[in-house]
Amino acid sequence: EELSLESVKGKVYTLDSVREALIRQEDTIVFGLIERAKFLMNSRTYGREEIPGFAGSLAEFVVKNTEAVQAKVGRYNNPEENPFFPENLPPSLVPSYSFTQFLHPKAASININKSIWKIYFDELLPSFVASGDDGNYAQTAASDLSLLQAISRRIHYGKFVAEVKFRESAQQYESLIRAEDKGGLMKLLTFESVEETVRKRVEKKAMVFGQNVTLNNGDDKNVTYKVDPSVAANLYKNWIIPLTKDVQVEYLLHRLD
Numbered sequence: 001e002e003l004s005l006e007s008v009k010g011k012v013y014t015l016d017s018v019r020e021a022l023i024r025q026e027d028t029i030v031f032g033l034i035e036r037a038k039f040l041m042n043s044r045t046y047g048r049e050e051i052p053g054f055a056g057s058l059a060e061f062v063v064k065n066t067e068a069v070q071a072k073v074g075r076y077n078n079p080e081e082n083p084f085f086p087e088n089l090p091p092s093l094v095p096s097y098s099f100t101q102f103l104h105p106k107a108a109s110i111n112i113n114k115s116i117w118k119i120y121f122d123e124l125l126p127s128f129v130a131s132g133d134d135g136n137y138a139q140t141a142a143s144d145l146s147l148l149q150a151i152s153r154r155i156h157y158g159k160f161v162a163e164v165k166f167r168e169s170a171q172q173y174e175s176l177i178r179a180e181d182k183g184g185l186m187k188l189l190t191f192e193s194v195e196e197t198v199r200k201r202v203e204k205k206a207m208v209f210g211q212n213v214t215l216n217n218g219d220d221k222n223v224t225y226k227v228d229p230s231v232a233a234n235l236y237k238n239w240i241i242p243l244t245k246d247v248q249v250e251y252l253l254h255r256l257d
């Protein structure tokens, strides 16, 4: 079998391959929920903390500084990655890998991490983290960062999904884009049955990955979970899928710029 040059050089994006990537990212998000749930709410991570020379919370401090370190080693050269604090990020110090140029150049200006940040702290955390304070503020912020990054990568992956769909039905998309018909675009890119499958699979993953494992496992009714599986399913239903679709519409509106 012949390998195309493109598959040797970089990633090939098809509807199947982007959906495969979204499925694999579910694992990361479910594990991220489980890891964050290990700690209590630890509100001191999110309030005004007295960090000398820094105006912001401990969580912001960890995210900003970690992003700066990761930027220096090239994290944001990958078009699949979007920083939470893009202002003043240092340039990469290492030679850049040549990522497949698949997206329209306007994609780089789409970043909805401000909304993701707000939803994460205001709505998601209180829905599954036990209240209280165990003193692990740095560890809490580190687990917030990896979960935020996983959720952000998943939602912004909408750019790739949209580009694949655009290439598959360019004519249909073009007329909606020219008419700036957001509702029509939303309808054309929506697959209700796929969304339902995603929600059910995520709930099952939360059950499988998050069950408390014991050796006397005969009795199914005694199984308990580290994160309520409905929290994972609702995260997808209420935020992740709708925001992925918003990113797709936003991307498509600029596709012909």
Ligand SMILES: O=C(O)C(=O)C[C@]1(C(=O)O)C=C[C@@H](O)C=C1
Binding pocket: 019, 022, 161, 189, 190, 191, 192, 194, 195, 198, 240, 241, 242, 244, 245
């Ligand atoms: O799989 C797709 O076609 C997507 O666009 C992804 C996704 C999702 O976020 O899971 C979003 C919209 C579709 O209605 C179905 C699923």
